Amino acid sequence: MxxxxxxxxxxxxxxxxxxxxxxxxxxxxxxxxxxxxxxxxxxxxxxxxxxxxxxxxxxxxxxxxxxxxxxxxxxxxxxxxxxxxxxxxxxxxxxxxxxxxxxxxxxxxxxxxxxxxxxxxxxxxxxxxxxxxxxGPNQVHLKAWHHGQPCVERPPGVEPMRSFGGVPYYWDGRRYRSPQSAQRQLKQLLDRGFEVKLVPEEGGFLIYTRREQ
CATH class of the missing domain: 3.40.50 (Rossmann fold)
Structure with a gap:
């Protein structure tokens, strides 16, 4: 609230x-x-x-x-x-x-x-x-966003599994350095029937997924 x-x-x-x-x-x-x-x-x-x-x-x-x-x-x-x-x-x-x-x-x-x-x-x-x-006034003023291509290396400190609302989601193994690349992958995963969580992090975005069997 x-x-x-x-x-x-x-x-x-x-x-x-x-x-x-x-x-x-x-x-x-x-x-x-x-x-x-x-x-x-x-x-x-x-x-x-x-x-x-x-x-x-x-x-x-x-x-x-x-x-x-x-x-x-x-x-x-x-x-x-x-x-x-x-x-x-x-x-x-x-x-x-x-x-x-x-x-x-x-x-x-x-x-x-x-x-x-x-x-x-x-x-x-x-x-x-x-x-x-x-x-009231918006007090949030973030630094510039970074752009670039997704990378396959696991960033230090990234958890392979995170819980959202008590439900486990699993990192898709990539870091997305631009919102555009993250959104493209998000759409593809949703189209394939996955539930998706988009998580901002320093320098980009992570995507966590799950799918009912």
Missing amino acids: VKRSDHSGFEPRILGYLCHWCAYASADLAGTYKMKYPPNVRFIRVPCTGIIHPNFVVYPLSRGIDGVVVLGCHPGECHYHSGNIVAQDRVQAIKIVLEEYGITPERFRLDWCSSGEAERFVTIMREFTRHIRAL
Whole structure:
């Protein structure tokens, strides 16, 4: 549970990723109707929320941005069939990484909005801004992330087995020096039916897996 308190004068810096087809259109409609919402959010228009790599959320929060909101089409209405479902499936991995870095997952929100829902768009922006304002400033400012290729050597001190929620998971034998390489392997393992835990460590990421027999 995150302790909330008043933060007099604090105005959060929030980054928003908006689906071109729905969320961005609803923001444009809100502007047409002159509906007011907090100016705290800076928007990036994306073709689909399905392209939002977990690093798109983790990186800005690790550098001091106070909140990140991803807003896409309602489930079943994606113009690319299942992009928003892909985004939903990444939420757990995002929250795991945020917690490992000491960032409360409450600073991240994924939600849905159709192109004609200007009022819903405004409501979400107001609610999330109030929520982040209540959390207070993000105090996390991590050092630069390292990039590179996966290596097969076992890093010193890496445990071959770790317990998550009392369930054993096993290291896949690799260290991933970039979020991109870790995400590629994560997707492959999930596609093969493994349960996966993404674990940040100094200089990269580790992946632990398990699969029911």
